[in-house]
Amino acid sequence: MADTDPRRITDLDTLKAFGHPLRMKLYRALYIARSATASQLADQVDEAVSLVSYHLRKLADHGLIEEAEQQGTDGRERWWRTASQGLSVHDEDFTDAPEKAATHAAVGRMSFEQRSDLYRGYLDTQGAWDADWRRAAFSSEYLAPLTAGELAALSHEMHELVKKYEAAGRAAEDTGDTAGRENVALHLYAFPFRT
Incomplete structure (x- = not known):
């Protein structure tokens, strides 16, 4: 990651670009992996490589992700990484117009839903984790x-x-x-x- 601080999204166009369900999933997967190709990410989100590539380019157009150092021997593969150590969105940056406030709220709800899905997934599979992990997890x-x-x-x-x-x-x-x-x-x- 090029920037070690979270990137603060302050403009509506970038918030809209990030506020797509698949792009949010791709950003999270890329943040966890640190660097990955569209093919690797497509496997994780169960989508076509061409669709994932399109959405990665949209994230890159807004500076949310960037090309990463080439890994492996296949020079045709394009590697990506997040451009910062996470993202932040603050209410005060989106209160001066109704469209901004509505977009901010919608992206917040979508983020919450994806986080809830992640936690539901853990609850559905917690019995498969060993006892140490089940004891360490908390809510x-x-x-x-x-x-x-x-x-x-x-x-x-x-x-x-x-x-x-x-x-x-x-x-x-x-x-x-x-x-x-x-x-x-x-x-x-x-x-x-x-x-």
Whole structure:
């Protein structure tokens, strides 16, 4: 990944480009793999290589992914990687026009649905994981009376903690230490609500 910070999407065209269900899946798969070809990604998302190639080019047109260093011996294969260490989308960047707000909300819902599908997949197959992984996995809900400032501080601390563990895992993979490692999804949502 070229940029080690998350890319903040601030324009409507890029948000729309990312806000396609298949593109979101491809971005996630590419982020996990670190680099891959359209053929490899097509196998993961169960779509035609030509369709995956088209959507990868659309992500690249908006700078969300980029070409990666060639791997293997087949010079015809085009390798891709994410252009940054993740993406972020902030509400304040999309509140000045109804279309922006609606697109932001739609992309947020789609992202939530894909994350929910990922978790449902784990729940459906959790019996296949060994006991150590089942004990380590968790789902929690915390309900706390906070100020907006406290919630912002909590969010920052959580992001820093997750980034620490993610960096350690990637560094271990870079040195070939893959024994016992699995991809782990951590979904956090923090939002105000009234009863």
